[in-house]
Amino acid sequence: MNTAISAPPERSTPRRAAGVPGRWRNLSTLVGVTVVESGEGSLTTTLFPAIAKTLGLGNTELGLLSTLGRLIGVPFGPFWVWYANRTSRRQAIFVSTLLSGALAAASGFADNFLILLLLQTLQAGAVIGLTPITNAVIADSFDDKARGRAVGMLYGISAILSSVIGPIIGLLSIWESGWRWGFWGVGALLVLTGFLVLVLFREPQVGAADYGAAVQRVEYVRPRFADSVKLMRVPTFSIMMASRLLSGHLLIGVFGVQFLVTERGFDNAVAALVALPFGIGYFLGTVGGGFVVSAIDRRAGGNGRVVFLQAAQVLFAVVAFFATQFDVGAIGFYIALWGLMGLAQGLNPGVNRPILMSVMAPELRAQGFVIYLTIFEVIGWAAFTFVAGVLADAFGLQAVFFWILVVLMLVNAGVLGLLYRFYPRDRARVDALIAARVQEESR
Template structure:
């Protein structure tokens, strides 16, 4: 069905982006799809200490559990994105959540680690599909000037919901085999998210938010056919390649895997008490994503293009400093750790609004779904797997604290340095994408 767009008064000689209907409702609906297995805030790791106690596991098993769940995303993410292009994004999102819920519930019946890792991996393979599809939908719903704010709200709400749901799920760990109830709850959340999508989601249409294409019908937007060659061509965009490299160096993602395990095994808090730091983490993450999105919009007006580069570099450095003081020293009581977890949450929250906006700005609309699949389910997965397996193995001999120093502090500083390359290539890549969209508009108007 052709997406409807609300007209606005254009400035003479220019086209303007239109307000895509249902965009804010869609944003809220999509948060449920990404809550369970979103990279920045997974729920399974929250109850792992209790799973470890019940099944006699250690940090190495946690690394393997997290790594396999992400490795399977390499083929699954692009496959779900391909399916969305064939049967529609709404049907695909519903299927993703129902399948994910089924395997999440099955994981709660696991009798050993082998069964647990298989069902958890299958749940991840399903739920990971919602990540690139949701990001592509947001890019189609909000123009470049407002995309950072929208992404900030999206990931902010995901973390906010997770920060309250995760401690509630952790309360089950006080019961005998309470982790099973936690997994069943996670499965139920997946199913509920699918039902909400089925009832409330309305697809905006590919390219609906681009000012060059917004006032054209979807059939006249002259979107190129997505082929293997066109998808591979994304890798030739210098800014996109740099963002992929940066994703491999994003050591801050390790906090969501080993953060609670660190507080339990090396700071000797109980699972339930340790999980309370997720509340300030989530609140601060929300503040970072939302506030960061608004600050990014201001930077775009004052320092076009290059302001985004300085912003994303600053986010890496801020997190590294917070992680250093939050994990490399011993403090009394959970309260001080809650403060540092809040600072790390804020630093991590600064990232989604800018890195998703950078990718969307240099990739053409019809390729954004696959671009986000590559960005979030392939390159991120490679880094995630290396960090999870390596950190899990090293944690058993060196301790999680030492691993955190190298991955969440030193590597993050290296990441900030690597991103310097965007100052040269990002403005050129944005100009190239804009010229292509302008040419498509002129061709469409010439044919009408």
């Protein structure tokens, strides 16, 4: 099968909708896995003040934990996608979730920072493959018009459920060893979730939603490494990679609770209350944003997605300025603004994922999301968290938040403006490629 993408036609061929069997059950299963795994991920940041008290740690150690937890994705992200290609995505999700649960449970026994760092880094490497595999499954299960809603539901429902878990996790800080019980509990849930994947998940064929009834006839050729590298030649893909490096809003999930404890004087349990409004806002942003993107597609075409994505960056920067640069003693002030930051951040997945899905050939989407989420996001996140941790100890988190959450996000919005020139053409090329494959196999 030829994976080359031909020159764009005058107008993009509309993607054909296809009802892929089991797609809603798969989406529900992936939501469950994502909730449990995000709960483990937020456990360290939410309970870090309690962990820090037990093990004698500071902001630098928190930055190091987050940095290595992301850097491990560079080798492990491609590994899990390779493993899924050699076996099945169902098996890859099961094995990674099971391994992640074992390592999370072991983290509860850590008696010094080095052991905790090692176990949490390996745990992050075990779980990192879920995100690119999940996004590829959604692309194969839902047609282009429905992907924004599907992605919004995945991340939105996961966020709202995780936000309920956040304050509960925060209550564990009341007990000296509460954070240990948190790791043990989440580890057990991860193991249970892995076995539920074996029972409930049914793997869709690659390109099922794009090719429709012709999917059985379109030849599937396993992608090569060289094919993945060629994605960088797609202008839209490269711009989105650069934008990922500038996505400073991800920092709020790492240092948000720590900021409220160390800079604003709230205790750990009270500061953790912002997780619920943030999750509610994120839910409204992802689910609502997915439906808004679908409406924009009908009225404004491809560039409507670009306008929406730019607006999300600007909105986050404005809200973050008021949320982090003014010292107000009432936790209610921060609860409200954390909710608005969650809303602004939640607008992103329902539009940036469909943008990427629409400019990659079906067989390259998992590889593309590995590059996007486990390499470029990792580089940006690692740089932000490590540098922020060091600078926060020297200058304070408020100053760090101003430059990364406010200024850098405005720069990001400007960079995304380049998509106006390239995105419609790149999307049309993939539409033409899919239409040509279906026509060729239908002869």
